[in-house]
Amino acid sequence: MSGERVFKYVGTRPIRHDGLDKVTGRANYGADFTLPGLLHGYVLRSPHAHARIMSIDTSAADAMPGVKAVITGADIPKTTGVVLLGKEGRYDLGDMGDNLLAHDTALYEGHAVAAVAATSVEIARNAAERIIVHYENLSPVLTVDQALAPGATILHDGLVTKGQPLPDAPTRTNVAMRTELRRGDVDKGFAESDIIVERQFTTPMVHQGYIEPHACVARYGEDGQILVWTSTQGQFIVRDCCAGILGVDAATIKVIPSEIGGGFGGKIPVYLEPVAIALSRKAHRPVKIVMSRDDVFRASGPTSGTKVRMKIGVKQNGTIVAASGSLYYEAGAYPGSPAGAGAMCALAAYKIPHFVIEAYDIVVNRPKVAAYRAPGSPSSTFATESILDEIANRLEIDPIDFRLKNAMMEGDQAPYGPKYGPIGLKQVLESAKNHPHWKAPLGPNQGRGVACGFWFNAGLSSSATVSLSGDGSATVVTGNPDIGGTRVAQALMVSEELDIPIERVRPTVADTDSIGYSDLTGGSRVCYATGMAVIKAAQDVRDQLLARAAKIWDVGVDKVTWDNGCAVPLEPSADRTSLTLRQLAEQMPHTGGPIIGRASVSAPMAGPAFAVNMCDIEVDKETGVSRVVRYTAIQDVGKAVHPSFVEGQMQGGAAQGIGWALNEEYLYSPDGVMQNAGFLDYRMPVASDLPMIDTVLIEVGNPLHPYGVRGVGEVPIVPPLAAVANAMNDATGIRFTDLPLSPPRVLKALLRN
Amino acid sequence: MTKLHIKTILNSEPVEFLCEPVETLLDALRDRLNLTGTKEGCATGDCGACSVLLNRRLVPSCLVLAAEIDGQDVLTIEGIAQGETLHPIQQKLLEHAALQCGICTPGFVVSAKALLDQNPNPTEEEARYWLAGNLCRCTGYDKIIRAVMDAAESMRSDETQ
Numbered sequence: 001m002s003g004e005r006v007f008k009y010v011g012t013r014p015i016r017h018d019g020l021d022k023v024t025g026r027a028n029y030g031a032d033f034t035l036p037g038l039l040h041g042y043v044l045r046s047p048h049a050h051a052r053i054m055s056i057d058t059s060a061a062d063a064m065p066g067v068k069a070v071i072t073g074a075d076i077p078k079t080t081g082v083v084l085l086g087k088e089g090r091y092d093l094g095d096m097g098d099n100l101l102a103h104d105t106a107l108y109e110g111h112a113v114a115a116v117a118a119t120s121v122e123i124a125r126n127a128a129e130r131i132i133v134h135y136e137n138l139s140p141v142l143t144v145d146q147a148l149a150p151g152a153t154i155l156h157d158g159l160v161t162k163g164q165p166l167p168d169a170p171t172r173t174n175v176a177m178r179t180e181l182r183r184g185d186v187d188k189g190f191a192e193s194d195i196i197v198e199r200q201f202t203t204p205m206v207h208q209g210y211i212e213p214h215a216c217v218a219r220y221g222e223d224g225q226i227l228v229w230t231s232t233q234g235q236f237i238v239r240d241c242c243a244g245i246l247g248v249d250a251a252t253i254k255v256i257p258s259e260i261g262g263g264f265g266g267k268i269p270v271y272l273e274p275v276a277i278a279l280s281r282k283a284h285r286p287v288k289i290v291m292s293r294d295d296v297f298r299a300s301g302p303t304s305g306t307k308v309r310m311k312i313g314v315k316q317n318g319t320i321v322a323a324s325g326s327l328y329y330e331a332g333a334y335p336g337s338p339a340g341a342g343a344m345c346a347l348a349a350y351k352i353p354h355f356v357i358e359a360y361d362i363v364v365n366r367p368k369v370a371a372y373r374a375p376g377s378p379s380s381t382f383a384t385e386s387i388l389d390e391i392a393n394r395l396e397i398d399p400i401d402f403r404l405k406n407a408m409m410e411g412d413q414a415p416y417g418p419k420y421g422p423i424g425l426k427q428v429l430e431s432a433k434n435h436p437h438w439k440a441p442l443g444p445n446q447g448r449g450v451a452c453g454f455w456f457n458a459g460l461s462s463s464a465t466v467s468l469s470g471d472g473s474a475t476v477v478t479g480n481p482d483i484g485g486t487r488v489a490q491a492l493m494v495s496e497e498l499d500i501p502i503e504r505v506r507p508t509v510a511d512t513d514s515i516g517y518s519d520l521t522g523g524s525r526v527c528y529a530t531g532m533a534v535i536k537a538a539q540d541v542r543d544q545l546l547a548r549a550a551k552i553w554d555v556g557v558d559k560v561t562w563d564n565g566c567a568v569p570l571e572p573s574a575d576r577t578s579l580t581l582r583q584l585a586e587q588m589p590h591t592g593g594p595i596i597g598r599a600s601v602s603a604p605m606a607g608p609a610f611a612v613n614m615c616d617i618e619v620d621k622e623t624g625v626s627r628v629v630r631y632t633a634i635q636d637v638g639k640a641v642h643p644s645f646v647e648g649q650m651q652g653g654a655a656q657g658i659g660w661a662l663n664e665e666y667l668y669s670p671d672g673v674m675q676n677a678g679f680l681d682y683r684m685p686v687a688s689d690l691p692m693i694d695t696v697l698i699e700v701g702n703p704l705h706p707y708g709v710r711g712v713g714e715v716p717i718v719p720p721l722a723a724v725a726n727a728m729n730d731a732t733g734i735r736f737t738d739l740p741l742s743p744p745r746v747l748k749a750l751l752r753n
Numbered sequence: 754m755t756k757l758h759i760k761t762i763l764n765s766e767p768v769e770f771l772c773e774p775v776e777t778l779l780d781a782l783r784d785r786l787n788l789t790g791t792k793e794g795c796a797t798g799d800c801g802a803c804s805v806l807l808n809r810r811l812v813p814s815c816l817v818l819a820a821e822i823d824g825q826d827v828l829t830i831e832g833i834a835q836g837e838t839l840h841p842i843q844q845k846l847l848e849h850a851a852l853q854c855g856i857c858t859p860g861f862v863v864s865a866k867a868l869l870d871q872n873p874n875p876t877e878e879e880a881r882y883w884l885a886g887n888l889c890r891c892t893g894y895d896k897i898i899r900a901v902m903d904a905a906e907s908m909r910s911d912e913t914q
Contacts, residue, residue: 015847022855023843025790025830029856032789209890211794211802212856261792261856262890293795484853484891644850648892652853655893679799679888687894688878688885 009495010707013644014502016488018259027259030215030231031290038217039068039117041279041289042124043272044131045299046106046113049140049365049672050153053102053133056114061127066119069282070127073103073113076278081244083237085519086460087604091237091269093244095334099368100245100274106135107155107333108365109673110298117279117287140365140672144307144328147174147362155333155363163340176335177361181343181415189322189354193313195394196322197387201737203379203721204665205305205330208372209656209684212261213296218276219286226253227286228273233263233481234520239512241270242277256511257481260521264656265371266301268520297677302666303372304329304337310346310383314391320352320406327359327380332368337361338376341456344416345718346380348454349425349610350406355415365672371522373653374455374714378660378721382739385451385722390735399450399726400433400612414608416456424636424700425452425610431696432612437632446618446629447731453611453718457711458523459603459704463516464533466494466541466597470589472582473504476537478530479518481509484652484713485645486526490534492641493707497538498581499565516600524711527641528702529603535706536599545584548591552579607702607710611635613654613719617727624747626728627689628658633719634696638710643697646712651693653716659685660717661724663740761822763788764832772819779803781819782829790830790859794888801887804860804867805829811867813886830859833866841904841911842866849900853891860887865901873909877902 021027058070081093097103101112114131118124141147141155154172161169163179190196216230226248232238235255243250260267272289279287291300306329313322325346329339339359346357392399407425414420432438432450442448465477476494480486487507494505518530542562549567550557553576561568566578588595616630633650640646663683667675676682701708725736734749756771763786772781779796782788782805791814794800798813805814806828807821814829833840842865845851852858861884868875868883875883880901881894889897 013850016850018855019847019852020839022852022858023839023846023862024834025788025859027855028789029792031793032783210854210856211800211888211890212792212854213794259856260854262854264890290793293797293800485850642850644896645853648850648853648896651893651895652891653893656890678797679795680797684888684890685893686885686888687881687898690881690894692898693893693895 005707007496008499009492009502010639010641011643013642014488016485017491017507018482018487029212029261030258033217033229033258035217035219035286037285039119039283039285039287040121040124041115041117041276041287042121042128043112043275043289043295044114044128046102046109046111048106048135048137049109050138051106051135052138053104053106053113054136055134057132058114060130061116064123064127064130066123067116067127068285069117069279071101071115071278071282073101076101076245076274077247078103079245083240083244091241093241096241096269097245099334100271108367110367111333112299115275115279117283141174142364142366142668142672144330144362144364147364155365159363174363175360176331176363178358179340179343180356180358182356183415184354186322186324186354186356190313192321194316195391196311196313197390198311199387199737201308201310201383201386203306203382203739205302205366206660206664206666207297207302207682208264208266210262210264210266213291213293214267214271214300215290216272216276217286217288218273218280220277220281224248224252226277228253228255228277229258230255230273231258231260231267233260233267233522235481235512236479236517237268237520238270238273242274245274246277254511254513257509260481260483263483264373265375265522268522269370271300293679294677297682298674299367301370301372302367303375304331304369304379306330306379308380308383310387312387312391318395318397318402318405320350322354323347323352324355325357325383327357329359329361330364330366330369331361332366333363334368335361335363337369341376342380345377345454346384347415349408349452351408351412373656373717377453377455377718378657381453381718382721382725386725386737389449389722389726389729400429400438403452404429420608421703422700423608423610424698427698427700428610428612428634428636431634431698432614435632435696437614437630437694442616443618445621445731446616447727447729449615449723449726449730451613451719451722451726453715455524455609455715455718457528457606457609458525459529459606460519460523460525461600461602462518462530462533463600464530464537465515466537468541468585468588468595470585472500472585474498474500475506475508476534477508477510477515478534479510479515480521480526480530483521484649485642489527489641489645490531493531493534494538497535498542500581524609524713525606528606528705528709528711529601531709532603532705533599533601536601537597540597540599541595544595544597545581548584548587549579551591552587605704607638607704609636609710609712609715611715611719613723615723615727617724617731619728619731619746621750624743624750626662626741626746628691630691632694632696633716634698635712635715636698636700637712638702638705639699639708640697641707641709646697647695649713650695650716654693654720655685655690657717657720658690658724661721661739661741663742665740757820759820759823761824762826764829774820776819777815778817778819778822779814782814788829788831792856792859801864802857802860804863804887806863806867809870811864830863833862840866841907842901845900845904845907849896849903851892851896851900857887857889861889861897869905869908873905875905
């Protein structure tokens with residue numbers, strides 16, 4: 001069993017290989033790249049939330065000195081293609097192409113309508129301002145309530161509700177999908193319940209908030225060969241989306257991933273790359289486009305604003321017997337909110353015999369949502385975990401004991417279908433209960449909250465190669481951009497398999513020409529799935545080394561074994577003593593040539609992750625200002641390959657969740673213009689807002705991975721919303737159901753009480 | 754518009770360049786002088802990714818005109834390490850694994866250096882408030898604050914030896 005393996009390198013905390021470049025400013029991110037003859041692109045965006053584009057006159061822009069190309073939606077072919085991601089994921093290239101440059105209708109404020117390439121950014125911007133766009137304004141639909149109202153403006157003619165639409169659903173609709181999960185007899189369940197709590201919750205649209213704006217450089221060669229340098233979570237997704245949208249072979253496009261300055265799911269879609277390619281094709285020169293922060297807020301990301309109605313029934317003894325929920329998620333301008341995932345996650349932590357959860361994916365005149373760390377789960381979990389807190393209070397039982405009593409364990413059936421393998425929910429809850437934080441006294445005006453979270457994690461496809469050098473050092477190459485320290489984790493895996501010191505293993509993220517296809521960096525999958533490819537590639541190297549040793553000794557390969565970084569003969573003699581990896585590497589030219597280990601994996605499943613967070617909050621009851629004063633994140637991490645970076649994921653996810661709970665939100669005018677598209681008014685947590693974030697790593701091995709690794713990156717953002725709100729309830733006696741808990745909202749509630 | 758001729762001391766070296774009157778120091782550093790270690794996160798002075806020291810004072814280079822540094826002394830992230838020797842802040846950030854994506858790291862290094870230059874023994878609260886002008890979305894700040902406090906301690910003990 002994986003948990004019993006004794007590791008030499010895995011579990012240590014070496015300095016990351018890419019660290020030096022990052023602390024000295026040498027690392028190259030999306031905006032740091034240039035090419036000879038570079039032009040600068042600028043994207044003109046719609047000032048209206050919903051408007052038909054009647055005409056676009058680019059003649060004045062075209063005529064400006066320094067302008068080399070102007071394009072509109074007419075230059076981005078309309079397509080019906082899709083790019084698939086695993087068995088269930090798909091990117092609709094028609095929608096993606098229309099989002100790049102609107103073809104007929106601007107569907108949100110910030111929707112791109114034209115783009116200019118010029119010899120400087122200033123010229124490009126000035127030229128863009130001379131483009132005359134005639135709009136016919138349409139009434140915007142900004143919320144799920146507006147979108148569902150009878151007679152609502154319809155964003156997309158011909159939109160059909162996919163999934164399981166209700167029989168009486170209207171045919172002209174803004175509902176892109178309805179899905180349902182059901183088990184048992186929910187009416188019977190509620191009839192058997194002693195306590196039933198039902199409430200409605202809302203969470204605001206929030207942005208992933210990566211500090212690096214989207215940026216790319218593209219060069220279209222006259223021979224049709226295309227080069228793209230870009231900051232992305234998936235160079236192969238960029239390649240395939242560009243190819244599909246522009247109607248060229250994927251092999252004509254080489255995508256070089258830059259260092260990526262944060263993504264959290266928001267750097268999966270293409271926003272700029274096909275536009276830069278189209279400009280370059282027209283201008284015959286390379287084109288760079290860099291988003292401003294304003295663009296990032298208005299036109300990339302964010303995640304869904306949601307409305308969730310949740311009802312949970314419990315027996316007097318604390319057994320949960322029934323739950324029902326309705327989830328309404330804003331998709332933004334095109335279908336594709338994570339409502340379905342929200343439904344699958346909402347009850348995933350608890351054994352509930354009777355439930356029904358329905359989820360709606362609803363288009364509105366806001367930017368098309370992108371993935372954001374455990375997409376869908378935080379909002380639905382906020383509802384569940386808030387109600388469980390309320391029930392625990394009413395039953396006067398410890399909220400952790402209450403959760404423990406109902407916690408899912410190995411062999412239990414997840415609400416979304418499969419039976420859980422080994423999972424660590426019980427262990428994380430017990431760890432929370434025994435943590436000093438749980439028993440620590442609270443100060444005046446302080447309250448404590450606890451909440452659980454679940455995320456599936458993903459597997460998907462990955463490639464890796466490990467190449468041995470003549471001096472016995474090694475390089476490991478993968479196709480997954482490293483956002484949070486995955487390169488050093490992969491190097492640790494090579495060290496572990498080949499017993500090479502970590503300093504002698506160099507990890508690299510390659511361009512699309514230099515490594516086999518790899519799905520994106522997302523779904524907490526890189527350390528797990530790409531890691532499996534790395535381990536297999538390293539084992540391939542080891543197998544080849546054993547064959548070389550057998551050749552040197554002129555014995556069968558079954559007479560050689562690997563031990564402690566050496567090939568060891570099973571039948572030693574005077575001229576057959578063990579050979580070190582380095583000795584074998586030195587002899588490669590004479591024993592068969594270079595050794596390259598390679599592997600690809602398609603990991604259909606992953607090991608689900610559970611986390612528990614504890615939050616202490618202090619509220620100034622005169623101003624409504626609150627402050628997190630103590631925070632502890634506990635998570636089943638499977639096996640921590642580099643524990644510092646696992647802690648980093650937990651701390652960063654907690655901070656993002658705290659920001660979502662306390663301050664972050666998209667603010668719109670009634671006509672759909674974003675009012676806070678900057679870091680001053682869109683308030684993300686800063687260092688003085690937060691305490692240290694304590695972490696406890698629980699290691700319940702994932703049997704699908706040779707070391708027991710399970711994904712760690714996403715579940716950290718799931719518990720904080722409810723942990724903070726539950727703490728607020730404890731501090732104020734008020735059950736807040738609408739996020740964020742910003743000072744005005746808290747003060748208003750305090751004054752009302 | 755006529756370009757301006759700027760003479761400055763940049764990372765302890767005399768440097769001359771031409772710039773537009775409206776050009777920011779951030780753009781001049783990145784686009785004219787090839788010093789891309791200074792990052793643009795917002796261009797409105799809210800994120801701290803473009804932090805530099807102007808006459809040893811911490812400023813966001815996106816809110817300074819390039820022309821303003823004429824005759825002045827500017828230190829960017831590229832000038833913090835001494836040859837092969839990292840500044841203790843850089844070393845401690847690495848040891849504490851206090852960076853994930855790394856885009857905010859140059860700004861934090863510059864900002865933390867400005868803190869420790871004028872307050873070698875900050876409390877955690879002082880460090881948190883000083884660094885509140887630098888946004889990080891990956892780390893939750895925990896490891897950054899620990900690294901800066903650790904760097905301060907190691908610099909103090911180096912001083913007393």
